[in-house]
Amino acid sequence: MKKTTFFLLAIAFLFSAKAQVQVRPLPKAGYEVRIGEFVNNMKVVDTHEHLGSPERYKKSGQLDFMMLLFHYADDDIKSAGMSKQGFEKLLTDSLTVIEKWQAIKPWWEASSNTSYNRAALLTADKLFGIKNIDETTVVELSDRIRKAYQTDWYNDVLKNKCKIEYVVVDGEDRSFGDPKMFRYVKRFGEFFFATSHKKIEVIAKQQNYEIKTLDDFESALSIAFHKAMDKDFVAVKVGIAYERSLFFEDVSKEKATAVFNKILALPNNESLQYNGSDIKPLQDYMMHRLLDLARATNTPVEFHTGLQSGDGNTIENANPAHLSNLFLKYRTVKFILFHGGYPYGGELATLAKNFRNVYIDMCWLYIISPSYSERYLHEWLETVPANKILAFGGDFLNVEGVYGHLLFARQIVSNVLIAKVRDGYFTEDEALKIAQLILHDNAIQLLKLDKQLLK
Numbered sequence: 001m002k003k004t005t006f007f008l009l010a011i012a013f014l015f016s017a018k019a020q021v022q023v024r025p026l027p028k029a030g031y032e033v034r035i036g037e038f039v040n041n042m043k044v045v046d047t048h049e050h051l052g053s054p055e056r057y058k059k060s061g062q063l064d065f066m067m068l069l070f071h072y073a074d075d076d077i078k079s080a081g082m083s084k085q086g087f088e089k090l091l092t093d094s095l096t097v098i099e100k101w102q103a104i105k106p107w108w109e110a111s112s113n114t115s116y117n118r119a120a121l122l123t124a125d126k127l128f129g130i131k132n133i134d135e136t137t138v139v140e141l142s143d144r145i146r147k148a149y150q151t152d153w154y155n156d157v158l159k160n161k162c163k164i165e166y167v168v169v170d171g172e173d174r175s176f177g178d179p180k181m182f183r184y185v186k187r188f189g190e191f192f193f194a195t196s197h198k199k200i201e202v203i204a205k206q207q208n209y210e211i212k213t214l215d216d217f218e219s220a221l222s223i224a225f226h227k228a229m230d231k232d233f234v235a236v237k238v239g240i241a242y243e244r245s246l247f248f249e250d251v252s253k254e255k256a257t258a259v260f261n262k263i264l265a266l267p268n269n270e271s272l273q274y275n276g277s278d279i280k281p282l283q284d285y286m287m288h289r290l291l292d293l294a295r296a297t298n299t300p301v302e303f304h305t306g307l308q309s310g311d312g313n314t315i316e317n318a319n320p321a322h323l324s325n326l327f328l329k330y331r332t333v334k335f336i337l338f339h340g341g342y343p344y345g346g347e348l349a350t351l352a353k354n355f356r357n358v359y360i361d362m363c364w365l366y367i368i369s370p371s372y373s374e375r376y377l378h379e380w381l382e383t384v385p386a387n388k389i390l391a392f393g394g395d396f397l398n399v400e401g402v403y404g405h406l407l408f409a410r411q412i413v414s415n416v417l418i419a420k421v422r423d424g425y426f427t428e429d430e431a432l433k434i435a436q437l438i439l440h441d442n443a444i445q446l447l448k449l450d451k452q453l454l455k
């Protein structure tokens with residue numbers, strides 16, 4: 001290589017290695033440690049969980065090392081090749097701990113590279129003091145998990161170990177959880193999947209309201225909605241991207257009525273395809289009615305966007321860009337888009353940037369991919385106002401999962417803020433303020449979590 005070529009390449013490398021423009025003075029020595037400590041020790045708000053009752057886990061056949069593998073890790077273990085039936089058996093007490101390990105071992109070894117499974121390893125280490133999950137450790141790990149459940153485990157993990165101030169749960173079970181800390185979101189899925197006469201009857205019974213027409217059906221939704229909001233629900237959750245596209249046309253009442261009447265006219269044992277085009281106009285119509293209710297009551301609406309857990313799902317359905325017509329029509333409804341839209345992070349950035357009523361929620365995201373989370377948190381902090389980013393939700397069925405996931409989240413948020421301070425994009429003070437917003441204050445303000453306490 002000629003000397004001049006080398007020189008030019010070296011210059012080009014120097015410029016490309018510096019990804020950021022420098023806006024602020026470079027930080028004082030020790031900023032990495034200070035930012036890391038701040039993020040690691042701060043109280044956080046957990047915007048999204050599916051926590052199940054600890055009593056139910058105690059009685060189940062999975063209160064052993066499977067507590068670290070039954071949720072999310074299971075997706076990758078099955079993706080690696082283990083059968084669903086084979087996996088289900090591991091959640092019963094029909095096998096000993098060692099037999100369970102032998103059955104899962106090949107699939108665990110094939111998939112332990114993924115971040116779902118790295119999170120399980122980190123949890124085993126940091127929460128239970130077990131450095132690896134293998135044939136020499138599963139018995140001891142299982143004993144430690146069983147012992148933990150003899151204590152006030154949920155409070156200990158969520159409050160003391162995770163330093164979580166509020167946790168927002170997507171679930172109906174109120175038999176556990178400190179009411180000072182637990183908040184809930186409400187789904188109205190039954191109104192979108194009422195594909196048969198019988199299912200409409202179930203809703204009528206639940207709401208104690210006779211349903212003969214589409215008007216009645218809308219009234220039943222309104223009753224259900226107001227009942228939920230009178231309790232301690234803080235937002236509506238929509239998980240429909242698992243079943244169909246997120247594009248909800250503004251269909252006429254006539255068109256929706258035609259579908260509704262078609263369902264009522266079906267014989268008792270028949271139903272419309274719930275994910276087919278037949279039901280879509282009615283679903284679209286009901287989504288608009290749900291958003292009317294959200295608008296009238298100033299209730300935020302959370303949408304599942306991006307990756308759907310488990311196999312056999314259609315990712316294009318869950319592209320958050322499908323929702324734009326709703327953002328435009330319901331300008332005062334706050335739309336919270338979940339899961340960092342994985343893999344639609346760029347689309348999500350433009351939506352949250354352009355629409356004042358669109359927010360980013362990074363729940364579930366760090367364990368899907370730490371590097372995606374880091375890359376997009378960088379990009380979102382460059383494109384989206386910091387008051388519109390919610391940076392942690394564990395999205396787990398159990399507190400062990402929450403703990404491991406939060407370790408990932410704190411690490412990634414630190415990495416991003418440290419890099420941005422190092423480059424002179426933010427000052428150290430600005431970085432700390434942003435951590436406080438995205439991991440704590442934004443969620444409290446957006447979901448009015450502290451006001452609920454006064455009720």
Ligand SMILES: [Zn+2]
Nearest residue numbers: 048050170395
């Ligand atoms: Zn979830």
